[in-house]
Amino acid sequence: MRILVAGATGFVGSRLVPRLLAQGHDVVVLTRDRARAAQRPWGGEVRVVEGEITDARSVTDACFDVEAVVYLVHAMEEAVEDFVASERRAASTMAQAAALAGVEHLVYLGGLADEDADLSPHLRSRVETGRTLADTGTPVTEVRASIVLGAGSASYELIRFASQAPVPVLLHPSWVTGRCQPIALPDLLDVLVEVLLDGPRGPHRIIEVGGPETGAYRDLVDVMRGVRGLPPNLMGPVPAPPPVLTGTLVSQVTPIDPGTVAPLVASLAHDSVVSDRHESRVMPTGVADALAASLAQQGEYAAMPGDPDWVGANLDVGLVMDVLQRLPGLPRRLVPAALAPRNLLSTAADAAVALRRP
DSSP states (O other): OEEEEETTTSHHHHHHHHHHHHTTOEEEEEESOHHHHHHSTTGGGSEEEESOTTOHHHHHHHHTTOSEEEEOOOOTTSOTTTHHHHHHHHHHHHHHHHHHHTOSEEEEEEEOOOTTSOOOHHHHHHHHHHHHHTTTSOOEEEEEESOEESTTOHHHHHHHHHHTOSSOEEEEETTOOOEEOOEEHHHHHHHHHHHHHHOOOSSEEEEEEEOSOOEETTHHHHHHHHHTTOOOOEEEEEOOOOHHHHHHHHHHTSSSOHHHHHHHHHTTTSOBOOOSSSEEEEOSOOHHHHHHHHHTTOGGGSOOTTOOTTTTOOOOHHHHHHHHTTGGGHHHHHSOGGGSOHHHHHHHHHHHHHHHOO
16 A cells, blocks of 8 residues: 655654555655655655645645555644644645545544543644544544653653652642543554554544553653652642643743643643543553653654654753753743733843853
8 A cells, every 4th residue: 555644754653654664555755854754764765755734736746646644744843823723724735635636545643532622722623633634525534542652752751751850749730630541652553554454434433542541641740750660749739820821831841842842731631531422442551561661662662763852851951951041032922922011021031041141
């Protein structure tokens, strides 16, 4: 089968491509930067189409002569206020290109959430992307997953960073009440390959997937500490700004790309668990086993050449200094310019710079 993987240089895509190649499939990848694909171990074994996911000509070119498309594009690296619109444009472009090129099946990895709930922008966008992809008639299989565990996953790396805190105290916003059902990366890849081989099963098939355990998001840090042989955290809720502002704040004190962190944090108020809303799969690998394999860099759980610099990074002086570099701009990101005088924002930024100086 000839398969187009859109988003192949991201976390899941870069691990899915070797699976497909090992099974003898011809793989085409669509990327905005050919050099990023070349950094991956499989870079020389695929056809690379370079172009923006919102550029109709590039996307249509990538879709021609392929039987199936795996859509793994996520626009969270964009500015927080833009990623929802960016995802909508990207999905619409892909849906139209797939229909024009005669693609037989479109497989989409979305977010595990109740589409009828009042969701965060991140999760709402994930749901809407699936609907947009199905709008032009190409059969869509939407696989909805919660947190994916493996080195390179932004969610996993956030859990790992939090578990490294020298003081075993975890204060969390009082609104973080959601539950999750993490899935191990190899288990997720099993599902994606399976639905590709199955082919389309209706105009818009939705499958909810997760591991065998559910729990609060904050519990994942304690499981990670247990895997590392550390005592559990002392936990407690604290008053905090609304989710969007809290997400922006957290994004500035981690080394992970802020555009990725802020939407993830804002989604912690919502449940992300397998339900009876749609077809479902509960996969076998437990959270502790997946975290241990990720820490040990075993097989598909391991980091891969071409991953971002923050993958596998430790909390050291260099990393702390990198985080501090972001602080001067924090007031401008937390407070809209229309709501605060410019001189106040400048004063706050100047104070942050002064505090960072020797």
